[in-house]
Amino acid sequence: MDQEPALRIRNLVAGYAHLDILQDVSLDVRKGEFVALLGPNGAGKSTLLKTLYGMTTHKAGSINWRGQEMGGRKPKQFLAAGFGYVPQGRCNFPLMTVDENLEMASYTISGGDVAGERKHAYDLFPILHTRRNEFAGNMSGGEQQLLEMAMAVLRRPEILLVDEPSVGLSPQAITLVFNELKRLHQGGRxxxxxxxxxxxxxxxxxxxxxxxxxxxxxxxxxxxxxxTDLGELFMTGRVLERSAGHAVGIH
Ligand SMILES: Nc1ncnc2c1ncn2[C@@H]1O[C@H](COP(=O)(O)OP(=O)(O)O)[C@@H](O)[C@H]1O
Ligand SMILES: [Mg+2]
Incomplete structure (x- = not known):
């Protein structure tokens, strides 16, 4: 893993129209790193991921991606720069087959290699190949989540932003999804x-x-x-003295 951050966020302020949700967020993510972004409901986690895909209003601060300033750019520019986004929720096209969903995902940038990208998705998720003619909406929640991930990774993103993939899934499906995330990480993402x-x-x-x-x-x-620390952080924004060494911005 490189020591230099691939993603360097500094003093980021972003939100919706006149509403600032992210207030002075600074964060580094190194190439090949797996970072969990946690926090209570309404903390702004989804807003941060959306901001890293150009889907909110950028107010101030910097999103530096491998030396390139991305703050205020559009989704297709984030996509082209190597960002992949898996939004919260299920399949975009439940009445289309797995094959067709992957094809749709491949059309998001003109000039995409549909056959090659679909093959890449099936190579990464062989289970989807066995279900390729199934309507996406008929698959289990876990399989649908894998399809969501496949629709993002077929463009071979360097950084994958994944929002709450476990919501609504059975314990077995959650294990399946997390195993796949770990595998994607081991593959260098x-x-x-x-x-x-x-x-x-x-x-x-x-x-x-x-x-x-x-x-x-x-x-x-x-x-x-x-x-225990996480529970305290979520509830009060603080932790007890014993592990307060890593607190950021707490006075
Ligand atoms: N499209 C939107 N327009 C206005 N406010 C929004 C929108 N989406 C989310 N918010 C608000 O932004 C805040 C953070 O939401 P969100 O980023 O979804 O939090 P989290 O993902 O941490 O639960 C909440 O107060 C929420 O109501
Ligand atoms: Mg959220």
């Missing part, structure tokens, strides 16, 4: 994962970043934050 299932997220990720009220309040190796 950089991953920024938003997750409410902190236990699973902390098992998979190398680093834990906690967002609360639009601010980063914690940033440490995943092994250095306990579930």
């Amino acid at each position: 950089t991953i920024l994962l938003v997750e409410q299932n902190t236990r699973k997220a902390m098992e998979a990720a190398e680093r834990a970043v906690v967002l609360r009220l639009g601010k980063v309040i914690w940033d440490s190796p995943a092994s250095e934050v306990s579930h």
